[in-house]
Amino acid sequence: MLMIGGGRPSLSCMAPTPLLDELRAALGENAVLTDPDLLRMHERDEADLCAAGTPLVVTRPRDTEQVVAVIRAAARHGVPVVPQGARTGLAGAANAVDGAVVLSTVAMDEIREIDPVSRIAVVQPGVVNATLAAAVGKQGLWYPPDPGSWESSTIGGNVATNAGGMCCVKYGVTTEYVLGLEVVLASGEVLRTGRRTAKGVAGYDLTRLFVGSEGTLGVITEVTVALRPAPADSLTLVAVFPSTAAAGAAVAAIAARGLTPSLLELLDQTHLRAIEAYQPMGLRTDAQALLLAATDTGSRAADDLAGLAEVCEAAGADEVYAATDAVEAAALLQARRLAHPAMEKFAADAYPGGNGGLVIDDVAVPRGSLAALLDGVARIAAECEVPIGVVGHAGDGNMHPNIVVDRADPASVERGRRAFDEIMRLGLALGGTCTGEHGVGLLKRDWLAQEIGPVGVRVHHAIKSALDPAGLLNPGKVL
Amino acid sequence: MLMIGGGRPSLSCMAPTPLLDELRAALGENAVLTDPDLLRMHERDEADLCAAGTPLVVTRPRDTEQVVAVIRAAARHGVPVVPQGARTGLAGAANAVDGAVVLSTVAMDEIREIDPVSRIAVVQPGVVNATLAAAVGKQGLWYPPDPGSWESSTIGGNVATNAGGMCCVKYGVTTEYVLGLEVVLASGEVLRTGRRTAKGVAGYDLTRLFVGSEGTLGVITEVTVALRPAPADSLTLVAVFPSTAAAGAAVAAIAARGLTPSLLELLDQTHLRAIEAYQPMGLRTDAQALLLAATDTGSRAADDLAGLAEVCEAAGADEVYAATDAVEAAALLQARRLAHPAMEKFAADAYPGGNGGLVIDDVAVPRGSLAALLDGVARIAAECEVPIGVVGHAGDGNMHPNIVVDRADPASVERGRRAFDEIMRLGLALGGTCTGEHGVGLLKRDWLAQEIGPVGVRVHHAIKSALDPAGLLNPGKVL
Structure with missing residues (x-):
């Protein structure tokens, strides 16, 4: 014009x-x-x-x-x-x-292709996870990664953070489903990485270098994801434990026995009570921990569920019961999905006037160290005098200790920060990582440096400089 | 002293x-x-x-x-x-x-740890794949990646090339099983990447940057691999086709129906004849193509095998039969594993005096384009007047066209090279990649550049320079 x-x-x-x-x-x-x-x-x-x-x-x-x-x-x-x-x-x-x-990237929300034979979809980054899940579901396919935010978060964001979720214990995290990317680099050049094929080893794995890089290396403008056939209906089980240590032992025993549940989540007593207060569902609030497990192995599922029940009982569960039908199973899953809003309400009620803050932590340890992690977090909560509820993906050893603080009270915030640091220190000491699925962002930069050491930090900077020498993209994140 | x-x-x-x-x-x-x-x-x-x-x-x-x-x-x-x-x-x-x-790295052959609860093993790079497989097998665990060379190749080499194999169709390639690495950089610094946990998103995915980088970015000195529980016994099926197109159509139909075989291999007539000549096994040498499929879904396996059989028949198989027992199944698998030595003998017999050369190609296309790839390779063989046998991982769309040349005849070698280039061109035109599992090395540098384009090449060089500015490590490979 x-x-x-x-x-x-x-x-x-x-x-x-x-x-x-x-x-x-x-x-x-x-x-x-x-x-x-x-x-x-x-x-x-x-x-x-x-x-x-x-x-x-x-x-x-x-x-x-x-x-x-x-x-x-x-x-x-x-x-x-x-x-x-x-x-x-x-x-x-x-x-x-x-x-x-x-x-x-929210306006780039086109699903460009769904191919049931190659089992791939090609999407723009702004497509919402749930939208993609629904679209491929209509063709009998499944996009497994299911972060807690799946109803609102975008595939581009999921890829940029390598998002996890509940299905990961059997089906892996986002990066396992990213075959190829289109990325705009800091130079303005458009890079295509990866492939549309099931396998491919042509050159460096740039695709997975961008997955989880939190927008610091380029802007993702198209994603080619791998899909799976829709899984069989699942059977669901709840096991109630008198101690978190017993629940942790059950998780280790499930792994040692070679069982592969399609879901294996843990809620501690703080969460059980918070959820019941938020939306009464009949959860056993006297329990110290609850494991929610599912199997989706079709004609083998009942046997597998029986195996899970047996292991939980042997580990000391007070009560083990299977969901009688899909409606009850969905309700149990919904209780788990309410953990986050319920804890937000817990924090808001604890410190009224909008002062309740929730520091959502994320730590993963080798599965065998889960009980030690749960014990340690309880000890840290007592020492730092802050409420900490623990919820998470027990089967992956990936826990979210949620620390409640009074934002209006600097001492409370300080105690919360101390607890956060102590949990990070404990996770690393147990052979774990400072972030199992939420990422580094701003929150964990110092702990990333602790975890990967000076050589790792130097390599990160070298790669950042190679791709974004002027530091244009998402400055201050990760590094 | x-x-x-x-x-x-x-x-x-x-x-x-x-x-x-x-x-x-x-x-x-x-x-x-x-x-x-x-x-x-x-x-x-x-x-x-x-x-x-x-x-x-x-x-x-x-x-x-x-x-x-x-x-x-x-x-x-x-x-x-x-x-x-x-x-x-x-x-x-x-x-x-x-x-x-x-x-x-062959002298660095220590298995340092096998942990059945965390389902990981920690090994030095010189450990032979089969040695690791046997060691974890004793604990009821499984290290899936099974390249053809698995009885002699090392985990370090498998990681450096991101090796594939027959199980990949269901269980993925080497990179899916690498959780963490110790790498000596060109600077002599020792870098630790990744983790021992099931999940982890702490920083850039350096682990997978090194996987498949063919020794150009660092020397791998320790590998932490993920293990799986040992799979259930598998059931095996053979389907014999009157045309490669029908076999390709069967593979596409298997995927479209949502079946997930644990093995889905294709042998063309050239290979069937070469194997029978090398070691008579009663294979149908009149067939144009044979599909070998297996399922390992336990109590569901018989149903799944019946589904595979039904799809193969519908796609036009002449004959479909299930292995009657584990011995017959093992013999069929062994026939597939003989493809490589059998073709070497085929080449040696075709051009006696040590002149028979075999150019083993490796191309992967989206599964739906497998039939088009097989057709195209037959056309290229006719046009270039060189024998080409095709074998490979049909379920992944990953084929190995094996080109037979007379080393003593420059014209034959030239025709072989032309066929190689034409196959690469065809693979890319079908939306595929120039290497599904063998890697770039020296053989495919030009085709890598074609596939990833000038921006991709620039990014590869930038990363190589960031990690190995003097070009010390494996010069001339990949790039």
């Missing part, structure tokens, strides 16, 4: 910079947001106690070419770019920095 | 250089080989028609510290280092260059 005269008039609240003009020219007015409320809304993900800044602008490109335009414009002006999906992350990896260009 | 006088006397055939002296001081005489026969033996892997040079020396370090010593000494003298395992690779990735230090 030919503009006559001196260009666009200034807005009163936000002077147009050449950068904003360039972005509007490339993406159109509606995809370049500068409304202060919208900017505030895009400051952070769901991680508590992480720093966040106010972006200069939120962009919503609709295709790869527009992503290139955003990155090139930002690079020309030396303004950092923070990629965002649905901002459901729990490590601050999507938090904005002051003056940044937020690149939101 | 105190040396008196002017140092070690010169050997007549090989003047000791300061580098050799340093290597002997660090590793001991017996681990530093300069015998010309041994040097020749370490020139190349099993890839035909790939360039290879004569190394200056072959070193056999026994631990990480000695690997560091070799790399530091070579770096000081500006001499390239070529890592080698059992040299069973098929892409020339382990081929020496003139004057290089070969770093053989």
Whole structure:
């Protein structure tokens, strides 16, 4: 469109910079947001106690070419770019920095292809996990990764954080399902990685270098995922334990016996009580721990469930019962899925007036050390005098100790931070990792450095510099 | 030991250089080989028609510290280092260059740990695949990756090439089983990547960056692998087809129906005849293609096998029969495993006097394009006037077209090369990759560049430079 005269008039609240003009020219007015409320809304993900800044602008490109335009414009002006999906992350990896260009992929939400023979789907990054799951489900296929946020989080965000979930114990995490990517690099070049084939070893595994890199190496603009045939219906079992140690021992014994449940989750007493308070479901709140297990092995499932029950009883379960039908099984799963909102309510009730804060931690240890981890977290809660509830993917040794703090009380926040650090220290001492599935973001940068050591840190910096020498992409995250 | 006088006397055939002296001081005489026969033996892997040079020396370090010593000494003298395992690779990735230090990991063959609860093993790189398989098998565990070379190839080599095999169709390739690595970098620094836990997202996925990087980024000195419980006994089925297209259609239909065989291999008529000539097994040599399938789903296996049989019949199989017992099933698997030596004999018989050459190709296409690939290879064989037998992992769309040439006849070799290039071109045109499991090495460098394009090549070089700026490690491979 030919503009006559001196260009666009200034807005009163936000002077147009050449950068904003360039972005509007490339993406159109509606995809370049500068409304202060919208900017505030895009400051952070769901991680508590992480720093966040106010972006200069939120962009919503609709295709790869527009992503290139955003990155090139930002690079020309030396303004950092923070990629965002649905901002459901729990490590601050999507938090904005002051003056940044937020690149939101939510408008890139096209499912481009579902191929039942090759068992792949090709999607833009803004497709919501549940949307993809439903679409492939209609063709008898299954996209397994199921993070807690699956109803709202995007595939792009899932890939950028290598999201986990409940099915991982049998079916693995996001990275196992990413065959290929299209990525816009900091240079504005478009890189295609990976393949559409079941196997492939052509060159370095760049696909998996980008998976989990939290937007620090490039912006994902297309994802080719592997699918599985829909699993058989599952059978579900609940085992109630008089101690977390007994529940931990049951998990180890399940693994040692060679059983492969399709779900193996643990809720501690704090969570059982929080869930019952949030939405009464008849959970045994006198139990110290509850294991929720499922098998999806078709005609073998009943035998496998009996095996799980036997192991739980031998490990000291008070009570073991199988869900009588799919409705009861779904209710049990729903109870598990309520852990997060229930604990938020627990924190809000503990410290009224909006002061209840929840630090959602994430630590994974070798399965055999699960009981030691649970014991240790209880000890840390007592020592630091903060309530800590533990919930998580017991079968993977991946626990979420959720630390409740009073935001209005600096001493409480400080005790919460101390507990957080003690849990990280314990996890590493048990041969574990500082993050099983939530990622590093801002929350765990120091602990990542502890875990990988100085050589690992140097290699991370070398790779970051090789791909993003100016530090344009998501500065301050991971490293 | 105190040396008196002017140092070690010169050997007549090989003047000791300061580098050799340093290597002997660090590793001991017996681990530093300069015998010309041994040097020749370490020139190349099993890839035909790939360039290879004569190394200056072959070193056999026994631990990480000695690997560091070799790399530091070579770096000081500006001499390239070529890592080698059992040299069973098929892409020339382990081929020496003139004057290089070969770093053989075969003496690092300790299984350090097997943990049945965490389902992991920790091994040095020189442990033979079959040795690990047997050791974990004694504990009811299973290390799935089973490349054709599994009885002699090493875990380090399997990891460096991201080796595949027959179980991949259900259980995935080597990289799915690598949780963590210890790697000596070109700088001589020791990097630890990954974890011992089932899940972990702490930082960039350096583990998988090293898997499949063919010794160009570092030397692997320890591997932490994930194990599975031993699978149930499998049931095996053979389907005989009047055309390769029908066999390809059967593979697509198996996938579309949501079946997940634990093995799904294809042998074409050339291979059936070569195997019968090599070792008579009663295979139907009049068939155009044979599919070998197995299921290991326990009490569901018979149903699943019936489903496979039904699909094969519907796709036009002449004959479908199930192995009556484990002995017959093992014999069928053995027939498949003889494909490689049988084709070598086929080539030797076709061009006597040691002139029969076999170019073992490796291409993978989306499963739905398998029939088109098989058709295309037959057309290429006719056009280029070279015998090509096709065998491979049909369920993964991963085929090995084996091209027979007369080494003594430059025109035959040239026709073979043309057929090789045409197959690569076809594979890429069908949405495939130039290597499904054998790797790039020397054989496919040009085709890798075709596949990943200029941006992909630039990113590969950037990562190589970031980790090995002087180009010390395995020069000329991959890139």
